[in-house]
Amino acid sequence: MPKMRMNQAIAAGIADEMRADASVVVLGEDVAAAGGPFKTSDGLLDEFGPLRVRDTPISEMGFVGAAVGAACTGLRPVVEIMFVEFLGVALDQVSTEAAKFHYLSGGKVTVPMVVRASVGAGLGFGAQHSQTLETWMFATPGLKLAVASSPQNAYGLIRSAIRDPNPVVVLEPRVLYATRGDVETGDDQLVQLGSAQLAESGDDVTIVTLGAMVRTVLEATAMASWSADVIDLRSLLPWDVEAVLFSVERTGRLVLVEESPFTGGWGVEVAARLAGEGFRHLTAPITRITCPDVPVPFGKELEARFLPSAEYVVSQVDELLATGSLPSPWWKKKESR
Amino acid sequence: MPKMRMNQAIAAGIADEMRADASVVVLGEDVAAAGGPFKTSDGLLDEFGPLRVRDTPISEMGFVGAAVGAACTGLRPVVEIMFVEFLGVALDQVSTEAAKFHYLSGGKVTVPMVVRASVGAGLGFGAQHSQTLETWMFATPGLKLAVASSPQNAYGLIRSAIRDPNPVVVLEPRVLYATRGDVETGDDQLVQLGSAQLAESGDDVTIVTLGAMVRTVLEATAMASWSADVIDLRSLLPWDVEAVLFSVERTGRLVLVEESPFTGGWGVEVAARLAGEGFRHLTAPITRITCPDVPVPFGKELEARFLPSAEYVVSQVDELLATGSLPSPWWKKKESR
Amino acid sequence: MSSVPLERRRALQTDRVERFRRMVEIRSFEDRVKDLFAEGIVHGTTHTCQGQEAVAVGIAAAARPTDQVTCTYRGHGVALALGVTGESVLAEIMGRVGGSVGGVGGSMHLCEPEVGLLPTFAIIGAGIPVAAGAALTAQVNGTDDAAIAVFGDGASNIGAFHEGINLAAIWKLPVVFVCENNQYGEYSRIDVTTPIEDLADRAVSYGIPGVIVNGQDPDAVEQAMNTALARARAGDGPSLLEAKTYRYAGHSRADTAPYRVPGEFERWYERDPINTFRARLIDEGVLTAESAEQLEKAVGGALEELVAQVKESPFPEPAAMFRNVYA
Amino acid sequence: MSSVPLERRRALQTDRVERFRRMVEIRSFEDRVKDLFAEGIVHGTTHTCQGQEAVAVGIAAAARPTDQVTCTYRGHGVALALGVTGESVLAEIMGRVGGSVGGVGGSMHLCEPEVGLLPTFAIIGAGIPVAAGAALTAQVNGTDDAAIAVFGDGASNIGAFHEGINLAAIWKLPVVFVCENNQYGEYSRIDVTTPIEDLADRAVSYGIPGVIVNGQDPDAVEQAMNTALARARAGDGPSLLEAKTYRYAGHSRADTAPYRVPGEFERWYERDPINTFRARLIDEGVLTAESAEQLEKAVGGALEELVAQVKESPFPEPAAMFRNVYA
Numbered sequence A, B: 001m002p003k004m005r006m007n008q009a010i011a012a013g014i015a016d017e018m019r020a021d022a023s024v025v026v027l028g029e030d031v032a033a034a035g036g037p038f039k040t041s042d043g044l045l046d047e048f049g050p051l052r053v054r055d056t057p058i059s060e061m062g063f064v065g066a067a068v069g070a071a072c073t074g075l076r077p078v079v080e081i082m083f084v085e086f087l088g089v090a091l092d093q094v095s096t097e098a099a100k101f102h103y104l105s106g107g108k109v110t111v112p113m114v115v116r117a118s119v120g121a122g123l124g125f126g127a128q129h130s131q132t133l134e135t136w137m138f139a140t141p142g143l144k145l146a147v148a149s150s151p152q153n154a155y156g157l158i159r160s161a162i163r164d165p166n167p168v169v170v171l172e173p174r175v176l177y178a179t180r181g182d183v184e185t186g187d188d189q190l191v192q193l194g195s196a197q198l199a200e201s202g203d204d205v206t207i208v209t210l211g212a213m214v215r216t217v218l219e220a221t222a223m224a225s226w227s228a229d230v231i232d233l234r235s236l237l238p239w240d241v242e243a244v245l246f247s248v249e250r251t252g253r254l255v256l257v258e259e260s261p262f263t264g265g266w267g268v269e270v271a272a273r274l275a276g277e278g279f280r281h282l283t284a285p286i287t288r289i290t291c292p293d294v295p296v297p298f299g300k301e302l303e304a305r306f307l308p309s310a311e312y313v314v315s316q317v318d319e320l321l322a323t324g325s326l327p328s329p330w331w332k333k334k335e336s337r
Numbered sequence C, D: 001m002s003s004v005p006l007e008r009r010r011a012l013q014t015d016r017v018e019r020f021r022r023m024v025e026i027r028s029f030e031d032r033v034k035d036l037f038a039e040g041i042v043h044g045t046t047h048t049c050q051g052q053e054a055v056a057v058g059i060a061a062a063a064r065p066t067d068q069v070t071c072t073y074r075g076h077g078v079a080l081a082l083g084v085t086g087e088s089v090l091a092e093i094m095g096r097v098g099g100s101v102g103g104v105g106g107s108m109h110l111c112e113p114e115v116g117l118l119p120t121f122a123i124i125g126a127g128i129p130v131a132a133g134a135a136l137t138a139q140v141n142g143t144d145d146a147a148i149a150v151f152g153d154g155a156s157n158i159g160a161f162h163e164g165i166n167l168a169a170i171w172k173l174p175v176v177f178v179c180e181n182n183q184y185g186e187y188s189r190i191d192v193t194t195p196i197e198d199l200a201d202r203a204v205s206y207g208i209p210g211v212i213v214n215g216q217d218p219d220a221v222e223q224a225m226n227t228a229l230a231r232a233r234a235g236d237g238p239s240l241l242e243a244k245t246y247r248y249a250g251h252s253r254a255d256t257a258p259y260r261v262p263g264e265f266e267r268w269y270e271r272d273p274i275n276t277f278r279a280r281l282i283d284e285g286v287l288t289a290e291s292a293e294q295l296e297k298a299v300g301g302a303l304e305e306l307v308a309q310v311k312e313s314p315f316p317e318p319a320a321m322f323r324n325v326y327a
């Protein structure tokens, strides 16, 4: 099986869809001649030419809006938002226009577009270039939202997103672009949007996570004295409620590991849903392992401290299992701060 | 005590702060000469003049950004966003700039600005002018977020927001602007950001809500066979965890009533937090009463159906209390759909 | 294939009496809509376009049904001009099943791909880059269709205007940007919000033609559109047209426009697009005073029938709100 | 009150040798920063401004310390020119406690209100309306201070540029918009993204002066700034200055600029701002070849001491990330 870096897997997935469907076009800042600031569209200009692969001005509202118009009229645009924060200048086109046009056209118009955005901390890009921001797009009927966690599922998710008749936002953890892994390509590798993956199975606890935290959680389980069902959601809109319920029915314990703020991070949706539909199966407090409620700090040490680490996941789950009560986050434990 | 409509109470609160502090200025579309599209700044131009009360071009990014710059340099701007959806063209200035500048200046700069936005359904404005969108701003360290539910707390919240040294977003349910109520004015009426209000007390269940749904919930409890602690959060960032915990310790049951989508609405944060810190007090599944996951439909009947009604709140809580298990939402009960 | 909207559209292409009829249809439709809201039998808000009929009809006359149009919440006139039926528009405004988008959208949300009407926009400026995107489709597919963005003077101050036109210009996309300068953005006269007199001057920022058009005259609008569309289809890129016109009604249902400059309405009314065009057609002998009067009567009668019919038509079932959320 | 940043700022106001020294300081600082990243001892990314020194120094020479400046992530040069100390900037870049914002921001985030430097912007265009807002403060308070927004050529294509300048123009705010046209936005040459040659022409859209300035010459920048600032302070509103210059380094740490047009660098280097200004000062007899060389050696020496010192300085404690989240 070929090994690829995640950015190569994404470019490969886009290329496969472009070969299969002439209506797929790629737009973004430096995605063409330079092959993408993170090389996620490397080679596309050469193979598919300047009509279908385009460098844009620095105009996120403009080119995301153009993607909406192109999608409404028959193309399948794949737009790159270099850092997810830049959706702060273009969110209207994604959430208020694209997500609602099928509805607001009485079903006469569809908007098959993909917005790809790199997310997350770990590379020292600082407070305005290191967030994940899933919740900007979460409570948005009409939109789909996926998060990649490996070269393999990045390949499958982007292909499924491009084929989907709805607007889909795909978030790509920047820190994983350089990760190499086996990537099986081809049509069988599409990842159905809304389907989670059981990354590892175990008995003591159900850990639900996504994106860059999947790796962290697997590092944690590797060194832990307990075993866990590790569920990589892969999609947030829709998300795989059944998979999580099914696991929690067995383990009775739900832990969320999120690269997001403690207040309002994406995991609260999963926790809330399980606190309702899974209530009678729960034997322990639902535990969220997140970042603290601060802007992402710069600096190797600070950033490493800011992000949930494998060791931290182990110690929090250890405490949960040992005491049966909610472990408080490190920043509330005076000593560790 | 004077009776005021909520829009008048807001104008009164802004006026009181403008009298107390010459650095308070008001910016927005048609806020000056016309007194605001919803008359929430009526009279301010006459009293405070065109230097401090300004009609802006249709440029939300421009005037919210200008408010950030004005706040960094000594003014206290109060910006009006006519419909909260319009933050989709200006979110960058609120979440990525204003909320992070105190941090990204090493504490050298503060950003005492207020962004007021009208929210919610019920007036037939359609899918792009009827959402509440709390979650666009929720997971944002550095930002404060408040939601008014009455003329009295609208008055108190806007005054506290203006005095706060941080950027504060105040959401105002549009459907309440015309509601009249007693309004006690004066400095004692400030509402501390982050403090909830126990709107009503009871024993069977804790109902946490905010904004326009407070009225709906109080209508519900008035006709219900059970009694509830009704907690009006009033602020989401920060929100009053203690008040909710304190009540749930007694009632053992938590119900959220939200004018927001089922998936990812603001209540999931409250549910998640209680499913952790309040777990051992919970005797029943945490129940969320929300809107369905669809764009806000137009039309009196459809919109009324879309919004949680008092009768619906009663029937859902009845079912929760009778069965002890989670009532499914109306749109999942085949007959009622 | 054909259909009522397409026939209504084709009727405009050659026949100037039909253009006159359409302008009259739009005027009476909008007047009637205002009344319906005043009667309080319609929910929500509405934005009517009395006084701007020549812009809508001139655009529809020049454009092909396969050209893609984005317009605003003030879109009833553009929709009717493009060929959308009065029933479809009125039923949407009144939230009935027969509405353009099934009655779940309301006055601000119309759509009819058959005649090139993309979903109308309730967010200022949002339709401008979207039109550029529709033009991108034509460019990528190698058709010679074009796109048209219709928006207001106030919209020329929002970022999407700048980004959308710049993008279209650098890519030489086949699109025509039509700014309906009706002198007001909501309750603010343009001079309160905009530091220049002629918005067409903003074309300089993009190196494209900027043309001032008499928005009171459907012939003038048609001619300017023909030139801009020919340029677009030839691959020479976008143009910015500023149609100077005037909004007779208030901004929206409730607004009585107390802020109007005294005498301004009267000055514009002297150049009323319907009166002017009627006079011209009579001069040309295409119409007589009598035939014009009959035509106007007929339009009025048909409208009353339409209103009665739509009033009787059904509302959507609750289940309708769950349709078309996802494709 | 006084302080090192203020003194460094005042030094520029009259003394042209100090301006030369500052340009040399910026050049060597940026070269050294690139090396530090290359050595891999610094985390994250950085954007240096070699070749653009004259713009930064010309602005700082013309502006008052009480004027408010917004600039970008490519802001080391502007910060140093305004008076921020090399220690403050380098320590921030290296994430040390002594950094401009305490080491939690990094290369893109500097701030020094003492000399009018507002937080620098990592989001394209965001600083443009913010500068208008700082000018609003001056206008409301009735001071005759002004604001200055420094941004790139690529930023002139984003909505915030359009909205911020339009707002400043209609309100006649005392602000100067300085576009550093260094020919590239990231890896794209300006002609790939922008349909016009001179960005100063965009002033037409706002009815304000649009002036092309030789960005290679600190005297030319200073003079243009003086004119624009005088206009602003007089209440006549904003100006748009386009400083034509060139970015010697790649866009950011990793970029070797393979996309550069052959010969372009060489052509611009013939007009290198430091070489040109040195020659002029020697002509004028203000400097001699020897004194210039000594000055440059001295700057280099001081920089090495600075680097050594900052390398030894402490990193913030974890607790630092919890400070200044809320005021």
Ligand SMILES: Cc1ncc(C[n+]2csc(CCOP(=O)(O)OP(=O)(O)O)c2C)c(N)n1
Pocket (backbone or CB within 6 Å): B029, B058, B060, B082, B086, B089, C072, C074, C122, C123, C124, C151, C152, C153, C154, C155, C156, C180, C182, C184, C185, C186, C247
């Ligand atoms: C982004 C955004 N800001 C504000 C509004 C509120 N709004 C609706 S119509 C309107 C005035 C628009 O004026 P103009 O562009 O001249 O169009 P007109 O209404 O005159 O046709 C405004 C401010 C909006 N819909 N979207």
Ligand SMILES: Cc1ncc(C[n+]2csc(CCOP(=O)(O)OP(=O)(O)O)c2C)c(N)n1
Pocket (backbone or CB within 6 Å): A029, A058, A060, A082, A086, A089, D072, D074, D122, D123, D124, D151, D152, D153, D154, D155, D156, D180, D182, D184, D185, D186, D247
């Ligand atoms: C809204 C937004 N879009 C994209 C980026 C990524 N980005 C950072 S610098 C840059 C190029 C800016 O070019 P220019 O404005 O000419 O400034 P320069 O870097 O040349 O100084 C881009 C696209 C960003 N920071 N913000």
Ligand SMILES: [Mg+2]
Pocket (backbone or CB within 6 Å): C152, C153, C154, C180, C181, C182, C183, C184, C185, C186
């Ligand atoms: Mg207008």
Ligand SMILES: [Mg+2]
Pocket (backbone or CB within 6 Å): D152, D153, D154, D180, D181, D182, D183, D184, D185, D186
């Ligand atoms: Mg540049």
